[in-house]
Amino acid sequence: MSYRSLPVTLLRGGTSKGLFFRMDALPTDTPARERLLLRALGSPDPYGKQIDGLGTGISTTSKAVLIGPSSQPDCDIDYLFGHVSITDALVDWSGNCGNLSAAVPLFALQQGMVAGVAADGPVSVRIWQANIGKRIIAELHMQHGEPVWWGDYRIDGVAFPGAPIRLRFLDPAGGASGRLFPSGQACDLLTLPDGQQLAATLIDAGNPTVFVRAADFGLDGEERGDELDADTLQRLEWARCAGAVRMGLGSDPRQISRERPATPKISFLSPTRSADCALTARILSMGRLHHAYTGTGAIALAAAAAIDGTLVAELCGGSWRDKPLCFAHASGSQTLSTVLSGEDGRWHIAEVVMTRTARPLLSGTLYVPD
Numbered sequence: 001m002s003y004r005s006l007p008v009t010l011l012r013g014g015t016s017k018g019l020f021f022r023m024d025a026l027p028t029d030t031p032a033r034e035r036l037l038l039r040a041l042g043s044p045d046p047y048g049k050q051i052d053g054l055g056t057g058i059s060t061t062s063k064a065v066l067i068g069p070s071s072q073p074d075c076d077i078d079y080l081f082g083h084v085s086i087t088d089a090l091v092d093w094s095g096n097c098g099n100l101s102a103a104v105p106l107f108a109l110q111q112g113m114v115a116g117v118a119a120d121g122p123v124s125v126r127i128w129q130a131n132i133g134k135r136i137i138a139e140l141h142m143q144h145g146e147p148v149w150w151g152d153y154r155i156d157g158v159a160f161p162g163a164p165i166r167l168r169f170l171d172p173a174g175g176a177s178g179r180l181f182p183s184g185q186a187c188d189l190l191t192l193p194d195g196q197q198l199a200a201t202l203i204d205a206g207n208p209t210v211f212v213r214a215a216d217f218g219l220d221g222e223e224r225g226d227e228l229d230a231d232t233l234q235r236l237e238w239a240r241c242a243g244a245v246r247m248g249l250g251s252d253p254r255q256i257s258r259e260r261p262a263t264p265k266i267s268f269l270s271p272t273r274s275a276d277c278a279l280t281a282r283i284l285s286m287g288r289l290h291h292a293y294t295g296t297g298a299i300a301l302a303a304a305a306a307i308d309g310t311l312v313a314e315l316c317g318g319s320w321r322d323k324p325l326c327f328a329h330a331s332g333s334q335t336l337s338t339v340l341s342g343e344d345g346r347w348h349i350a351e352v353v354m355t356r357t358a359r360p361l362l363s364g365t366l367y368v369p370d
Helices: 030-041 104-110 230-246 253-259 295-305 311-315
Strands: 003-013 016-022 063-069 077-084 121-129 134-143 165-170 188-191 197-205 207-213 265-270 280-285 325-329 332-343 346-356 358-369
Touching: 003 104, 016 030, 030 063, 030 077, 030 358, 063 104, 077 104, 104 121, 104 134, 104 358, 188 230, 197 230, 197 295, 197 311, 207 230, 207 295, 207 311, 230 253, 230 265, 230 280, 265 295, 265 311, 280 295, 295 311, 295 325, 295 332, 295 346
Parallel strands: 016 063, 077 121, 207 265, 280 325
Antiparallel strands: 003 016, 003 358, 063 077, 121 134, 134 165, 165 346, 188 197, 197 207, 265 280, 325 332, 332 346
8 A cells, every 4th residue: 555645734823724825836637636624624435524635524624725825926935726526526625714814924934934023013914815716814913933823812612722814804805706795796696505595795795695584584683503404504504605696607507406516605604693793694514504694705795894785784774884894703803904995886895804713633644545
């Protein structure tokens, strides 16, 4: 039997974990690279546990990140994200991971991939997000030549504190479709295979996302963990795929379900029960309810909240513009800021800003059978 060994680092970023690789450590042939990543994480696994790999049977930890020198003159590094299916032999490259974006600068700085960095003080890492062709500026601090990841800043969904890492997602709209609202409308009407019609906001910011009302699926919006039954999950998947077709991301719902399990995301919304939050939101990741909320989903939510006519703005009681958006999710809450300009449907999102924490967990040698 033969095997391949290569360096790997396991990092947490926000509420996700993933395997981080230097691009030059992986095969350049895409099928060979995907086979390696699948085997590294233990996929495909019909038992859904990824026991023979570094995955844990959870979509938020079945992820791979590739980092290399930037192809763009005004960026320091390129960042490519792969969402690895647990049960199928599939790596979905269709979108970004907003949470793992916070771990990207840590890996790049520890690997010496960012030039001209002072040993102490603030640093900005300019990231080219290669999946969707967008720029991210990560702002953090250096101490004695190392990126600072320890501290007392807390985010909901993560048990322990860390150092704040400020992420500026620049011009985040249209990475997948070319438009903020791919259908041209702030609110659409979707028809599901069972004949149900429901309102949805289809927005492409951070990642393409389908927003629906929790009540339209018989939900109260406060669900957590495995509280969604199989019938509800199926109907949410129908809505996700119908929204994807309306967004022009594929021609057939079955194709979307088969080839794009990671994007678009689908999120169901409800009125808030907290005086500190504008609304309550839940989101699915690879067909399962996220234990907190995805980073790119939060970007899409903040963008939609700032624009009249979206379901998000409706549930906020009007557009949430010129002030930070705090929303409730399955593990607590999160706050983001959106810089928006334009009017009458000609909207431009200059940036969405969020603060996350991240830390390196393990660095070593990965062994993968050929």
